[in-house]
Amino acid sequence: MTYIIVGGSAGLGRAIAKKFASEKNDLIIISSDLRDTKALASDLEIRYGVNVVPLQMSLSKNPITFKKVDEALENLSQLSGLILPIGFNHPNDVPGIDDKSFSELVNTNFTSVCLYINHFLPILKKLPNTTIIGFGSIAAIRGRSRNAVYAAVKRALESYFESLRHFVANSHLTVQFYIIGYIDTNLSFGADMTLFKPAQVDRLADTVFNNRLRDFGTTFYPKYWKIIKILLPIVPWSVFKKFKK
Amino acid sequence: MVTNLKQKNLKIPHTKRTKFLSFDGSIEIVSQHQRPDRFRNLEQIPKDVIRIGRGGGYSYAAPSFGKNILTQEMTWFNRILDFNEKSRTVVVEAGITLRELLKWSFRKKLFLKIQPGHPDITIGGCVAANVHGKNPHKDGTFIDMVLEIKLFHPDHGLIILSRTQNTDIFELTCGGLGLTGIIVSVKLQLDVLPSDRMIFERTPIESMIDATEFFKKNLDVDFISSWHDGSSSKKNFGRGVGYKGIFAEGFKSDKLIMPKKMALTPYSRASLPFSIWNKTTAAITYSIYRKREITGPKTYERNVFDSMFPFGGSAKSFHLFFGKNGFTEYQILVPYNKVEEFVNDITKLIKIEKPPLIVIFMKPFNGNQKYLRYSGSGITIALDFQRSPITVKTLSKLDDIIISYGAIPNIVKGPSKRIVQSCFPEYHKFIDELKKFDPRRIYKSDMSEKLGL
Numbered sequence: 001m002t003y004i005i006v007g008g009s010a011g012l013g014r015a016i017a018k019k020f021a022s023e024k025n026d027l028i029i030i031s032s033d034l035r036d037t038k039a040l041a042s043d044l045e046i047r048y049g050v051n052v053v054p055l056q057m058s059l060s061k062n063p064i065t066f067k068k069v070d071e072a073l074e075n076l077s078q079l080s081g082l083i084l085p086i087g088f089n090h091p092n093d094v095p096g097i098d099d100k101s102f103s104e105l106v107n108t109n110f111t112s113v114c115l116y117i118n119h120f121l122p123i124l125k126k127l128p129n130t131t132i133i134g135f136g137s138i139a140a141i142r143g144r145s146r147n148a149v150y151a152a153v154k155r156a157l158e159s160y161f162e163s164l165r166h167f168v169a170n171s172h173l174t175v176q177f178y179i180i181g182y183i184d185t186n187l188s189f190g191a192d193m194t195l196f197k198p199a200q201v202d203r204l205a206d207t208v209f210n211n212r213l214r215d216f217g218t219t220f221y222p223k224y225w226k227i228i229k230i231l232l233p234i235v236p237w238s239v240f241k242k243f244k245k
Numbered sequence: 246m247v248t249n250l251k252q253k254n255l256k257i258p259h260t261k262r263t264k265f266l267s268f269d270g271s272i273e274i275v276s277q278h279q280r281p282d283r284f285r286n287l288e289q290i291p292k293d294v295i296r297i298g299r300g301g302g303y304s305y306a307a308p309s310f311g312k313n314i315l316t317q318e319m320t321w322f323n324r325i326l327d328f329n330e331k332s333r334t335v336v337v338e339a340g341i342t343l344r345e346l347l348k349w350s351f352r353k354k355l356f357l358k359i360q361p362g363h364p365d366i367t368i369g370g371c372v373a374a375n376v377h378g379k380n381p382h383k384d385g386t387f388i389d390m391v392l393e394i395k396l397f398h399p400d401h402g403l404i405i406l407s408r409t410q411n412t413d414i415f416e417l418t419c420g421g422l423g424l425t426g427i428i429v430s431v432k433l434q435l436d437v438l439p440s441d442r443m444i445f446e447r448t449p450i451e452s453m454i455d456a457t458e459f460f461k462k463n464l465d466v467d468f469i470s471s472w473h474d475g476s477s478s479k480k481n482f483g484r485g486v487g488y489k490g491i492f493a494e495g496f497k498s499d500k501l502i503m504p505k506k507m508a509l510t511p512y513s514r515a516s517l518p519f520s521i522w523n524k525t526t527a528a529i530t531y532s533i534y535r536k537r538e539i540t541g542p543k544t545y546e547r548n549v550f551d552s553m554f555p556f557g558g559s560a561k562s563f564h565l566f567f568g569k570n571g572f573t574e575y576q577i578l579v580p581y582n583k584v585e586e587f588v589n590d591i592t593k594l595i596k597i598e599k600p601p602l603i604v605i606f607m608k609p610f611n612g613n614q615k616y617l618r619y620s621g622s623g624i625t626i627a628l629d630f631q632r633s634p635i636t637v638k639t640l641s642k643l644d645d646i647i648i649s650y651g652a653i654p655n656i657v658k659g660p661s662k663r664i665v666q667s668c669f670p671e672y673h674k675f676i677d678e679l680k681k682f683d684p685r686r687i688y689k690s691d692m693s694e695k696l697g698l
Contacts, residue, residue: 009283010282010283010321011282014282033283033284033285035283035284036283036284036285039324039326039338040324042324042325042326042327043324043325043326046325046327046328046349047325047349091258185282186259186280186281186282186283186286186321187259189259189260189261189279189280190258190259190260190261190278
């Protein structure tokens with residue numbers, strides 16, 4: 001079985017790639033820097049004896065071409081899923097951000113993800129026991145001044161996954177969307193984690209693998225973010241506007 | 246050049262302030278900490294930021310951090326990049342630990358024949374400290390297994406170092422304390438692992454001089470070392486037990502047996518608020534321990550993981566018992582022809598000064614010494630003291646003895662600038678060559694600053 005992992009060279013993507021390879025699945029790993037992707041591909045091939053194709057692709061600009069991915073798939077076992085642990089944030093992501101950075105944030109976190117889904121949807125719908133897994137962010141629960149575009153497009157992505165799940169209901173294709181809290185990757189390294197201890201990325205990867213064919217729709221990781229999702233929107237504006245950090 | 250002071254205010258993404266602690270508990274510094282997980286992270290740091298690479302962080306002293314120095318912890322660069330079954334060579338990223346590498350290589354019945362005692366030390370750390378293994382007389386030091394290094398330096402980019410390419414920088418980097426740049430990956434020579442077990446034999450030893458005779462008779466075994474009572478009493482000082490080990494034949498199990506509990510970190514090592522070790526407890530403990538060792542079966546078998554990594558199991562309590570205040574280890578390589586006189590002199594010193602010397606370890610060595618590498622022919626003697634004012638006074642006198650015998654100290658254990666400058670014939674050459682390669686000297690650490698490197 002082959003899985004395509006978009007954004008698979010570091011952080012959550014790397015942990016997912018490791019877990020799926022350790023379970024003897026072939027992989028296509030896509031990231032923007034081939035040096036990282038190649039290193040990971042070699043590591044997984046040597047450790048687990050699976051086939052891993054590393055590909056370099058910038059998702060911040062559209063349109064994207066799938067020729068290399070399609071060619072790689074021809075030489076691997078049957079496609080079983082598309083996993084999209086891609087996320088890109090920007091230190092100056094506040095309303096009024098420059099156009100270039102705005103487009104990069106939208107393209108990387110939303111448009112390219114949707115284009116990937118659209119490209120592989122027909123084939124995944126036809127095959128048995130396939131899955132598409134997307135990842136959102138707790139930043140999208142309620143918009144704040146920081147991560148403005150990122151949060152907006154992650155909320156849009158959640159909606160697209162809801163539509164997708166509805167579209168493929170009663171087929172063999174499972175659609176899942178994880179809304180992720182803080183996890184111990186390089187992105188959270190150095191972040192203020194006074195209130196929330198980052199979850200272990202390897203545990204999340206295990207969860208993603210073990211539940212890859214469960215039709216639960218959208219879920220939170222760690223689970224306690226579900227409670228915050230309920231509570232945060234009802235925090236009075238007079239209080240919420242003070243949450244600047 | 247950005248000075249160290251200005252770096253305090255530098256805002257580098259995905260970095261934090263970390264309280265670093267040396268394994269011996271003597272140095273504690275808060276400084277900026279980055280844990281790169283992609284090449285771009287290495288390149289994104291402004292070129293003039295003073296920095297230093299870090300592996301597992303198990304050095305007794307502080308070669309991987311320093312005041313207002315950015316520490317780049319490489320533990321996420323831990324991938325296996327290439328493996329050639331025929332030549333038994335492997336290319337690994339510098340952040341892979343000995344534990345991870347053995348876990349993988351065990352399945353191929355291969356191993357690194359030179360490895361230090363802590364399983365969570367990284368390959369990059371082994372190169373930077375040019376560590377030694379279980380029988381440095383037979384196996385040499387870590388440089389002997391290194392075929393190629395990929396080094397990153399912001400002024401030079403990624404460069405390949407080997408015995409045929411950038412040889413001078415290769416020589417500077419092996420045992421170079423990370424001062425030439427970030428070691429990104431290393432090509433290593435593996436050896437056939439003969440068994441999943443080692444067979445050890447204990448021999449009672451009456452003195453440190455007797456240990457040298459014990460070593461001479463067993464230079465070709467796979468494991469050799471001795472420990473000696475450090476208490477200053479006439480009766481017990483220097484008495485100990487010698488151990489020699491050879492690989493058993495064949496494999497009993499295809500699974501590598503590893504301890505369930507984590508090995509000590511510098512932080513967990515310092516978890517006891519007080520020291521259990523002192524002159525009295527050490528004398529009693531080692532007297533009882535020796536008795537138990539020499540009255541027990543002469544030979545015994547241990548699995549390969551425990552044989553290679555005492556820090557992962559049996560040596561845990563030893564270091565833990567030093568408590569928060571920590572310990573001081575002096576490791577000295579004494580030329581063979583001067584061992585007897587040297588031992589007599591330090592015996593006299595210990596008996597006069599009566600420092601809280603807890604235990605002494607010895608091993609035979611062989612090899613060529615260059616730059617600041619802990620290598621050469623002789624006997625290595627490690628003296629583990631409880632930290633105290635008497636220890637400091639004794640070490641100052643010990644330095645004089647070491648210098649007078651032309652012995653060399655192991656730099657990663659934290660000796661003073663005076664002794665390093667006096668004992669290493671190529672101390673100044675190392676500095677000059679380093680400056681030639683990196684005139685701005687952007688890789689620095691607390692240790693390099695203290696040693697004037």
